[in-house]
Amino acid sequence: MTTLGLEGVGYVYPDGTRALSDVDLTIAAGELVAIIGQNGSGKSTLVRHLDGLLRPTEGRVLHDGADIAGERVAALAARVGIVFQNPDRQIFAGKVRSEVAFGPRILGRPAADAAAAATRALEVVGLGKLADANPYDLGYSQRKLLTLASILAMDTPVVVLDEPTTGQDARGVARIRRVIADLSSAGRTVLTISHDMRFVAETFTRIVVMGSGRILLDGSPATVFAEPEWPTLASTYLEPPLAARVGARLGIGVTPTEAGLVDALARLES
Amino acid sequence: MLKLETVSYRYAGYATKVLRDVDLTLGDGEIVGVVGANEAGKSTLCLVGAGLAPGSIGGGLEGRVTIDGVAMTGRPQHEFATRVGIGFQNPATQLSGVTGSVFEEVALGPMNLGLPGRETVARAKAALATLDISDLAEREPRRLSGGQAQLVVIASLLAMRPAHLILDEPTAQLDPEGTRLVGVALRELAASGAALLVVEHKTDLLDGLCDRIAVIDAGRIVLDGAAGEVLEDPRLEAWGVEAPARIRLDRAVAERGLDPAILTGTGLGARDDA
Numbered sequence: 001m002t003t004l005g006l007e008g009v010g011y012v013y014p015d016g017t018r019a020l021s022d023v024d025l026t027i028a029a030g031e032l033v034a035i036i037g038q039n040g041s042g043k044s045t046l047v048r049h050l051d052g053l054l055r056p057t058e059g060r061v062l063h064d065g066a067d068i069a070g071e072r073v074a075a076l077a078a079r080v081g082i083v084f085q086n087p088d089r090q091i092f093a094g095k096v097r098s099e100v101a102f103g104p105r106i107l108g109r110p111a112a113d114a115a116a117a118a119t120r121a122l123e124v125v126g127l128g129k130l131a132d133a134n135p136y137d138l139g140y141s142q143r144k145l146l147t148l149a150s151i152l153a154m155d156t157p158v159v160v161l162d163e164p165t166t167g168q169d170a171r172g173v174a175r176i177r178r179v180i181a182d183l184s185s186a187g188r189t190v191l192t193i194s195h196d197m198r199f200v201a202e203t204f205t206r207i208v209v210m211g212s213g214r215i216l217l218d219g220s221p222a223t224v225f226a227e228p229e230w231p232t233l234a235s236t237y238l239e240p241p242l243a244a245r246v247g248a249r250l251g252i253g254v255t256p257t258e259a260g261l262v263d264a265l266a267r268l269e270s
Numbered sequence: 271m272l273k274l275e276t277v278s279y280r281y282a283g284y285a286t287k288v289l290r291d292v293d294l295t296l297g298d299g300e301i302v303g304v305v306g307a308n309e310a311g312k313s314t315l316c317l318v319g320a321g322l323a324p325g326s327i328g329g330g331l332e333g334r335v336t337i338d339g340v341a342m343t344g345r346p347q348h349e350f351a352t353r354v355g356i357g358f359q360n361p362a363t364q365l366s367g368v369t370g371s372v373f374e375e376v377a378l379g380p381m382n383l384g385l386p387g388r389e390t391v392a393r394a395k396a397a398l399a400t401l402d403i404s405d406l407a408e409r410e411p412r413r414l415s416g417g418q419a420q421l422v423v424i425a426s427l428l429a430m431r432p433a434h435l436i437l438d439e440p441t442a443q444l445d446p447e448g449t450r451l452v453g454v455a456l457r458e459l460a461a462s463g464a465a466l467l468v469v470e471h472k473t474d475l476l477d478g479l480c481d482r483i484a485v486i487d488a489g490r491i492v493l494d495g496a497a498g499e500v501l502e503d504p505r506l507e508a509w510g511v512e513a514p515a516r517i518r519l520d521r522a523v524a525e526r527g528l529d530p531a532i533l534t535g536t537g538l539g540a541r542d543d544a
Contacts (some may be wrong), residue, residue, distance in 0.1 A: 038447065038448075085443065139310035142308070195443070242519070266528060
């Protein structure tokens with residue numbers, strides 16, 4: 001299990017663009033955390049610090065309280081698996097099954113174990129039947145699921161999903177929600193970056209709101225999507241999920257999920 | 271007008287048809303949404319409509335593709351390109367990779383159309399302003415976030431002022447404000463007479479944007495009608511398409527045996543606009 005910590009983290013890209021300022025964040029093992037914020041607010045930059053792909057220009061990144069500055073990305077990758085937004089920056093193998101087995105192999109697992117982990121992960125994301133296909137013959141949504149399987153096969157204590165639902169239909173989103181729930185009940189930490197407010201509110205227990213490279217809000221969906229925070233959300237071009245807006249309009253409290261809204265309406269009428 | 275008549279298509283090296291007997295007409299000034307499950311054929315439909323399939327990637331096409339009354343079947347790709355623009359699903363695929371700044375990237379299209387320098391600059395500036403990304407003008411395209419890249423790609427398409435435009439999930443990586451601005455820009459483009467085809471999973475977006483919506487399932491158009499009617503269709507879920515939030519909530523309230531009027535006045539889309 002790994003506790004993640006960022007202490008006063010700032011990051012400036014080599015071209016001078018500042019992406020993060022004074023980020024303090026602690027994520028305990030097993031938490032379900034969504035990071036939301038406008039395009040370019042620093043979300044992807046932040047998660048790239050968690051496995052050392054980017055090193056902070058200010059502050060420290062900690063795993064279980066220890067600074068990771070001296071650790072190699074290969075070692076950190078055993079703890080934090082990141083599924084990137086763009087699947088085509090991640091895929092390289094000629095076969096779906098070898099693509100997924102690559103991760104556990106470089107972590108030093110025996111070939112047979114890696115192959116078994118790959119088979120399991122492909123089943124979990126629903127690509128079991130495509131194990132022998134060429135990754136580039138898959139559609140975009142399937143390539144996204146393939147990169148998810150690649151990270152699942154590595155059994156990292158922390159799994160980071162950057163925009164996992166883009167390009168997925170309703171069934172694909174439901175499948176991703178099941179994968180996240182299973183990871184969570186196995187005690188693993190799941191972080192996501194998403195613009196899908198409904199997905200975020202219905203799947204995650206903690207929401208971190210970013211704007212211009214800083215953390216603006218951090219709390220449960222019911223806290224972050226409560227009416228007093230709407231101006232802060234609007235400052236980073238976010239609006240709460242429809243269910244929360246309807247609940248507020250009807251004055252029945254904070255209802256970030258559609259099921260919660262309907263429950264509250266039912267209580268109101270009875 | 272962009273018209274597909276009994277169009278079937280299979281990718282090169284494959285026997286299975288990915289599109290089957292597709293009939294779809296996009297009138298001038300019309301915005302048509304296309305929805306369907308993953309792998310139903312939505313992206314292939316985009317490639318065929320823009321002539322990239324089979325023009326660039328090969329494969330077998332049957333049926334007729336007509337643009338503004340001109341039969342396009344078998345025509346070279348560059349003839350399609352002057353009549354219809356296309357925005358791919360993955361914006362990273364679309365960035366040219368040959369420009370050093372966002373401004374140059376957006377100006378590249380009009381420049382390649384042979385427009386005078388002054389017009390090229392004016393169009394690039396206008397397109398960036400339309401999507402509120404003028405502040406990205408000096409940034410390196412490869413350093414953009416996913417959502418920023420998507421906006422830059424759409425700005426590049428707008429700057430070319432395409433006669434017609436096909437977009438494959440144009441807002442997938444956008445925040446709500448970016449999504450809203452793209453909607454405004456698409457409505458403006460349609461108002462100028464362009465036919466637009468927009469593939470999207472976000473039915474909440476299509477709800478306010480489209481005149482018509484077509485549902486594609488296993489390569490066939492299974493439903494094509496007025497946006498409001500299609501989005502209310504109870505078969506959508508079986509086709510892997512989620513109804514917009516306003517309709518989902520209406521149904522959830524009805525299923526609980528609550529009075530649907532309870533949602534009136536809550537800003538839930540169509541009913542309150544009416």
